[in-house]
Amino acid sequence: MSKILAISNQKGGVAKTTTCMSLGAGLAEMQQRVLIVDLDSQANLTLAAGLDDHELPWSVVDLFNPGDGEAAEAQANAIFPTGMDGLDILPADLRLAALERYLYDEPGYEYLLDKILSQWQTTYDYILLDCPPSLGAITLMALTAAQMVLVPVQCEYYAARGLSRLLDIVSEVQKRTNPGLKYHLLATLYDRRNNICRTVLEQLQTHFATAIFETVIGVDTRLRESPATGEPVLVYAPRTRAATQYRRLAQEVQTLLVD
Amino acid sequence: MSKILAISNQKGGVAKTTTCMSLGAGLAEMQQRVLIVDLDSQANLTLAAGLDDHELPWSVVDLFNPGDGEAAEAQANAIFPTGMDGLDILPADLRLAALERYLYDEPGYEYLLDKILSQWQTTYDYILLDCPPSLGAITLMALTAAQMVLVPVQCEYYAARGLSRLLDIVSEVQKRTNPGLKYHLLATLYDRRNNICRTVLEQLQTHFATAIFETVIGVDTRLRESPATGEPVLVYAPRTRAATQYRRLAQEVQTLLVD
Ligand SMILES: Nc1ncnc2c1ncn2[C@@H]1O[C@H](COP(=O)(O)OP(=O)(O)OP(=O)(O)O)[C@@H](O)[C@H]1O
Numbered sequence: 312m313s314k315i316l317a318i319s320n321q322k323g324g325v326a327k328t329t330t331c332m333s334l335g336a337g338l339a340e341m342q343q344r345v346l347i348v349d350l351d352s353q354a355n356l357t358l359a360a361g362l363d364d365h366e367l368p369w370s371v372v373d374l375f376n377p378g379d380g381e382a383a384e385a386q387a388n389a390i391f392p393t394g395m396d397g398l399d400i401l402p403a404d405l406r407l408a409a410l411e412r413y414l415y416d417e418p419g420y421e422y423l424l425d426k427i428l429s430q431w432q433t434t435y436d437y438i439l440l441d442c443p444p445s446l447g448a449i450t451l452m453a454l455t456a457a458q459m460v461l462v463p464v465q466c467e468y469y470a471a472r473g474l475s476r477l478l479d480i481v482s483e484v485q486k487r488t489n490p491g492l493k494y495h496l497l498a499t500l501y502d503r504r505n506n507i508c509r510t511v512l513e514q515l516q517t518h519f520a521t522a523i524f525e526t527v528i529g530v531d532t533r534l535r536e537s538p539a540t541g542e543p544v545l546v547y548a549p550r551t552r553a554a555t556q557y558r559r560l561a562q563e564v565q566t567l568l569v570d
Numbered sequence: 571m572s573k574i575l576a577i578s579n580q581k582g583g584v585a586k587t588t589t590c591m592s593l594g595a596g597l598a599e600m601q602q603r604v605l606i607v608d609l610d611s612q613a614n615l616t617l618a619a620g621l622d623d624h625e626l627p628w629s630v631v632d633l634f635n636p637g638d639g640e641a642a643e644a645q646a647n648a649i650f651p652t653g654m655d656g657l658d659i660l661p662a663d664l665r666l667a668a669l670e671r672y673l674y675d676e677p678g679y680e681y682l683l684d685k686i687l688s689q690w691q692t693t694y695d696y697i698l699l700d701c702p703p704s705l706g707a708i709t710l711m712a713l714t715a716a717q718m719v720l721v722p723v724q725c726e727y728y729a730a731r732g733l734s735r736l737l738d739i740v741s742e743v744q745k746r747t748n749p750g751l752k753y754h755l756l757a758t759l760y761d762r763r764n765n766i767c768r769t770v771l772e773q774l775q776t777h778f779a780t781a782i783f784e785t786v787i788g789v790d791t792r793l794r795e796s797p798a799t800g801e802p803v804l805v806y807a808p809r810t811r812a813a814t815q816y817r818r819l820a821q822e823v824q825t826l827l828v829d
């Protein structure tokens with residue numbers, strides 16, 4: 312059974328995509344078979360994996376409303392290798408934005424992604440879902456399919472306020488469509504020279520003591536550079552601080568999600 | 571007639587809210603009467619202006635589907651002062667997310683915001699619209715109401731790729747609902763020590779030569795701190811580099827939008 316992890320926060324630019332890519336690579340380095348799924352119509356994860364979202368013959372969208380003959384074909388072809396062994400990607404394209412609007416009219420749409428991913432339950436040890444910066448139908452599907460939601464939180468003023476909103480949604484999902492959903496915060500873009508950062512981190516560690524990763528991801532310009540190379544930072548710059556931190560995170564995730 | 575400026579980019583965390591607040595303050599300092607409008611259900615602009623989105627009796631949402639008696643009351647009460655002379659705010663609250671879903675079923679919804687704002691056309695010289703990190707119905711309304719869209723762009727790999735998508739939407743809006751819409755890019759979170767930043771900025775300045783502001787907003791930790799004070803950085807730390815840069819931007823905007 313794959314362990315499914317959603318990576319979500321409606322606050323923009325907090326390193327959701329960077330975490331999905333880097334954590335995926337960290338788990339693959341530990342010989343885990345990993346699928347990363349791009350659920351954002353911006354297709355940043357697809358880009359970071361070296362693919363071109365304008366040129367793809369298939370994407371995650373084709374799995375949602377396949378015509379009869381297409382279902383089998385889409386499922387067989389929508390997964391692509393990344394430059395790294397053990398790390399595959401189910402990419403996104405523009406059509407994802409239109410899909411979200413059509414989902415609202417489908418009763419029970421929350422379970423659609425879980426059904427689609429179930430066909431790869433024995434192929435992958437981990438499936439990581441990169442969510443868009445919103446709390447719409449796409450994110451609700453991801454939260455319904457996941458055992459855990461990893462919430463990247465930048466240590467800044469807005470971030471702490473936005474959390475209560477996201478955690479309200481998580482408890483909605485626990486009540487309605489996924490009682491087993493857990494959440495865990497990850498402090499990202501941490502700059503130890505900045506007072507606000509230090510204060511917010513301390514508040515988060517006190518307030519969420521049992522639901523926050525010990526690993527803190529510091530600011531590291533290598534993480535800004537790696538998307539342009541189409542490689543995860545663990546491959547592009549394996550000995551930098553960020554690569555080490557994401558390896559440590561991968562170990563924490565493995566311990567936390569053990570059966 | 572108010573000049574209406576939308577501040578939009580679907581990429582998250584590129585300083586849309588920070589620019590709306592700081593540019594608004596810069597224009598107010600030049601004796602312009604300015605209204606900033608929070609169109610993001612995260613309500614970060616509302617927070618940055620020192621208001622609490624959970625406690626507000628009225629917000630922008632009440633202007634969209636007022637019950638009969640409420641319309642006049644909402645319009646009379648939904649605008650709040652900020653701590654700065656000449657700068658008012660029309661705040662957001664959570665209900666904005668649900669509003670977006672209901673708009674899709676309303677034919678001609680794109681024009682609703684323009685109609686609502688027209689009642690303040692002679693009250694304010696400038697109306698600045700802070701958009702959410704998405705290209706849904708709320709952003710389409712803002713682009714339909716605006717004379718210009720200011721696109722904050724962080725000098726990073728994903729940002730340059732996301733631009734073509736946003737500019738496609740802008741040309742859609744120009745064809746369908748707002749032929750006079752112009753756009754102008756603003757480089758934000760610029761870090762001159764970072765190679766990627768320098769390269770992306772040069773590419774943007776070459777590629778968009780006539781549609782990019784000369785002012786570049788550098789990374790400045792004062793901008794991270796000011797939201798917690800409920801004051802614009804021009805008030806909180808008036809002599810920092812960021813405050814000076816946003817004042818220069820306000821002058822460029824005035825020149826560009828002159829009748
Ligand atoms: N630890 C870090 N240090 C420095 N830069 C980082 C770090 N993590 C991410 N970044 C950079 O910050 C920017 C935002 O990260 P990213 O795009 O992963 O965030 P996101 O939450 O996925 O954004 P969106 O809300 O648009 O989906 C990117 O340019 C990325 O390269």
Ligand SMILES: Nc1ncnc2c1ncn2[C@@H]1O[C@H](COP(=O)(O)OP(=O)(O)OP(=O)(O)O)[C@@H](O)[C@H]1O
Nearest residue numbers: 323467582583584585586587588703789790793794
């Ligand atoms: N020039 C700057 N220097 C340093 N920090 C900045 C600068 N501009 C903005 N910030 C900080 O970066 C973070 C993101 O900015 P902001 O929230 O304004 O972006 P946004 O585009 O509105 O995000 P969202 O997509 O979530 O609406 C905030 O913590 C803000 O304080």
Ligand SMILES: [Mg+2]
Nearest residue numbers: 327328351355
């Ligand atoms: Mg992302």
Ligand SMILES: [Mg+2]
Nearest residue numbers: 586587610614
């Ligand atoms: Mg914002």
